[in-house]
Every structure is written in structure tokens, then in C-alpha cells.
Amino acid sequence: MPDGDFLDLAHAGPREGPSVLILHGLEGNLRSHYALGLLRALERAGYHGVFLHFRNCGDEPNRLPRGYHSGETGDLQQVLEHLRDRSGQPVRAAVGISLGTFRIVTGTPLYLYILVGYAMVAVQTILAPKVIVPLAYDSGGVTTSTVTVPLVTALGLGIASNVPDRSPILDGFGLIAFASLFPIISVLGYAQFAQWMAHRKGRE
Numbered sequence: 790m791p792d793g794d795f796l797d798l799a800h801a802g803p804r805e806g807p808s809v810l811i812l813h814g815l816e817g818n819l820r821s822h823y824a825l826g827l828l829r830a831l832e833r834a835g836y837h838g839v840f841l842h843f844r845n846c847g848d849e850p851n852r853l854p855r856g857y858h859s860g861e862t863g864d865l866q867q868v869l870e871h872l873r874d875r876s877g878q879p880v881r882a883a884v885g886i887s888l889g890t891f892r893i894v895t896g897t898p899l900y901l902y903i904l905v906g907y908a909m910v911a912v913q914t915i916l917a918p919k920v921i922v923p924l925a926y927d928s929g930g931v932t933t934s935t936v937t938v939p940l941v942t943a944l945g946l947g948i949a950s951n952v953p954d955r956s957p958i959l960d961g962f963g964l965i966a967f968a969s970l971f972p973i974i975s976v977l978g979y980a981q982f983a984q985w986m987a988h989r990k991g992r993e
Contacts, residue, residue, distance in 0.1 A: 794855070796864060797847030798823075799840040802832035808872050811840045812865070817844050831992060837876070841868055906970040913977035918984055925976035929969040 790796060799819050811830050813821055819840055831838035844851045844864065914922055945964040949957045 797842035801828040801838040921980040928972040
């Protein structure tokens with residue numbers, strides 16, 4: 790890297806084939822459940838899969854005290870140029886792991902995702918132990934901290950600004966709504982699982 794540091798890249802498939810770059814989610818790495826599956830699928834399709842570890846997300850700590858965030862695109866630009874110079878052709882695609890960013894890129898209406906998510910919460914609220922429901926609903930607040938909101942909002946606005954035919958105003962917002970749903974779904978789901986296990990042991 791120009792600043793004297795390094796980035797970890799994992800490769801799969803023929804180096805002479807068209808390259809597809811995989812970008813992991815927050816605190817992700819090659820051991821994330823989707824990473825190896827994507828690389829193997831690309832290899833089977835004849836593509837050169839490249840998994841980019843953002844700074845300090847690989848097995849070896851980086852030399853400089855510098856992290857990554859949604860507004861940092863310099864490292865990504867350096868990797869794209871490196872792959873282009875090495876293969877003689879540009880990277881054909883980049884895979885970003887996030888439901889919210891998938892919505893922005895595809896242009897799918899936001900309300901469809903919100904309706905499905907809150908429908909799941911409504912069903913879980915009926916089925917889950919009543920004592921856990923208030924805690925589950927309050928757990929959604931962990932996604933509205935002073936760190937999370939600017940980070941996720943900047944991510945949405947940045948993606949919407951760089952994807953053709955997307956409006957930062959109409960498409961750049963809504964990621965916080967997704968983020969708030971998943972803690973609720975997770976807590977209610979865990980309570981339902983614990984209740985099911987308790988009933989199962991009671992029958993044995």
C-alpha cells in the first residue's frame with residue numbers, strides 16, 4: 790500500500806479469468822459463513838474470486854493504527870487498480886454482504902422489506918414468552934447509538950450516491966430500520982427456542 794501498510798487478499802479460481810471482488814460486512818473475514826461459499830461458487834463458475842480483508846480484519850494485525858469505515862474508499866480503489874494491472878482487465882463485479890445495501894443496489898422498494906420484517910416480529914410476539922417481549926423490543930435500541938447511526942447512514946448515502954439511477958434522498962435511508970429489526974427478531978427467536986427446549990425436556 791502507498792502508506793507502507795498491507796491488505797490481506799484471499800484468491801480462488803483461475804487468475805487469468807475475470808475477477809469478482811468480495812467485500813465482507815462489519816467485522817467479517819474469510820471465516821464468515823458466506824465467504825468460502827462465495828469463493829467456491831465463483832471458482833466453479835470459472836471466475837477469479839478475490840476476498841478483501843479490510844484493515845485489521847485479517848489474521849495478522851496491520852502495521853498502522855488505522856481502521857476501516859463506510860466512507861473509506863481509498864483501500865478499495867488500490868485493490869481494484871492492483872487487480873486490473875495484474876490481470877489486464879477490470880474487476881467485473883463486487884459482492885457486498887448486507888440486506889440493506891442489496892436493497893439499495895437492486896432498487897427494491899423499502900416497504901417490502903419492512904413489511905416482511907415487522908410481520909415476523911408480530912408473529913414472534915404472539916408465540917414468544919410474554920415476559921421476554923418488552924426486553925426484545927427495547928433491544929432494538931442498541932442500533933441507534935451515536936456510533937451506529939452515523940456509520941450506517943453514511944454507508945447508505947454513499948452507496949446510493951454511487952449506484953446509477955439511485956437517489957440518496959429516496960434510497961440512501963432506511964438501513965437503521967433494518968438494523969433495529971434484527972435484535973428484536975434474535976431475542977424473540979432465542980426465547981422461543983429456549984421455551985421449546987424446556988418443553989421438550991419436560992416430555993422426556
